[in-house]
Amino acid sequence: MPLGREVPQLxxxxxxxxxxxxxxxxxxxxxxxxxxxEWECIRHPGGxxxxxxxxxxxxxxxxxxxxxxxxxxxxxxxxxxxxxxxPLETVEREIQEEIGYKAHExxxxxxxxxxPGYSDEIIYTFLAKGLEKxxxxxxxxADEDIEVVFFTPSELEQAIxxxxxxxxxxxxxxxxxxHLLKC
Amino acid sequence: MPLGREVPQLxxxxxxxxxxxxxxxxxxxxxxxxxxxEWECIRHPGGxxxxxxxxxxxxxxxxxxxxxxxxxxxxxxxxxxxxxxxPLETVEREIQEEIGYKAHExxxxxxxxxxPGYSDEIIYTFLAKGLEKxxxxxxxxADEDIEVVFFTPSELEQAIxxxxxxxxxxxxxxxxxxHLLKC
Numbered sequence: 001m002p003l004g005r006e007v008p009q010l011x012x013x014x015x016x017x018x019x020x021x022x023x024x025x026x027x028x029x030x031x032x033x034x035x036x037x038e039w040e041c042i043r044h045p046g047g048x049x050x051x052x053x054x055x056x057x058x059x060x061x062x063x064x065x066x067x068x069x070x071x072x073x074x075x076x077x078x079x080x081x082x083x084x085x086x087p088l089e090t091v092e093r094e095i096q097e098e099i100g101y102k103a104h105e106x107x108x109x110x111x112x113x114x115x116p117g118y119s120d121e122i123i124y125t126f127l128a129k130g131l132e133k134x135x136x137x138x139x140x141x142a143d144e145d146i147e148v149v150f151f152t153p154s155e156l157e158q159a160i161x162x163x164x165x166x167x168x169x170x171x172x173x174x175x176x177x178x179h180l181l182k183c
Numbered sequence: 184m185p186l187g188r189e190v191p192q193l194x195x196x197x198x199x200x201x202x203x204x205x206x207x208x209x210x211x212x213x214x215x216x217x218x219x220x221e222w223e224c225i226r227h228p229g230g231x232x233x234x235x236x237x238x239x240x241x242x243x244x245x246x247x248x249x250x251x252x253x254x255x256x257x258x259x260x261x262x263x264x265x266x267x268x269x270p271l272e273t274v275e276r277e278i279q280e281e282i283g284y285k286a287h288e289x290x291x292x293x294x295x296x297x298x299p300g301y302s303d304e305i306i307y308t309f310l311a312k313g314l315e316k317x318x319x320x321x322x323x324x325a326d327e328d329i330e331v332v333f334f335t336p337s338e339l340e341q342a343i344x345x346x347x348x349x350x351x352x353x354x355x356x357x358x359x360x361x362h363l364l365k366c
Contacts, residue, residue: 007253015200019223024207029250033328040202041251042301066299067212068224070190073299112349115298116249116256145216160358166295172354175343
């Protein structure tokens, strides 16, 4: 991640909405170039994403309902980092809930900002191998509406190029892991 | 983009913040799987991104200050789609403002959702060729704090792998255009 943080000067906090997963702030700021104004942004604890790979080399994804875009999107399993949780703990939990697998080998792949124009969310990406299917997977959250789907790496690359997978965090994570997968 | 829109039932609009570039809503919804609850999201008009390629095959990027993450990020030039504007008009305008070039050849590359967990923003990606340096580029917005930088495609791929370019829309757009660039 980029070094050299330059924190803007906070002149006035004008609104503060506290949600279940993130907060929304509208602040009057003075930027490093001396520009002053009001800017809105989401304060987010971060998200963690897994690229689960089966022993046969298939990638495990989910097709899940996203109310914000009124559609079912193809994505890698991911979730919001909870309080006192490390990103790796988040994905270990999420893949059990979302795809019903436990992974015995984890590898950090990279991290990036999801929407730095208006959110401080960082996505932490991991490769998950040594998958073991759970006999009794944990119950999904009530609002989760998820189907599990399998792709070879080259099928997934084609799905991205064809506009079937249109989720930025999943596309970015795939590029970061691509050299480790058999495309 | 995925077909088959399934619009959630709006039970109650609880808060509505109107910003300069997007709105923030907190709504009580009934999802297609009958789950009810309150969910927050950003309603965004969309963003348009250009991958500008010089006659020598170099990609033109910007390093710009992002207050939300308190850092200068390496990104492709991009901007918010304004009222009554088409995404292509947005990027034609943005590359003049941000990098001081006009492009004579444009190619649609793809589109994707930036943060579908809490935003409906779509990023529209274009390849921009036939670049002409403007003698008098338009003045930047007061809050823009931008440096122009050049990369070969393989240098840029390395910057992504090294965690120097950590902006999801730029990483995703690079993967979508990669087969058209000389990596």
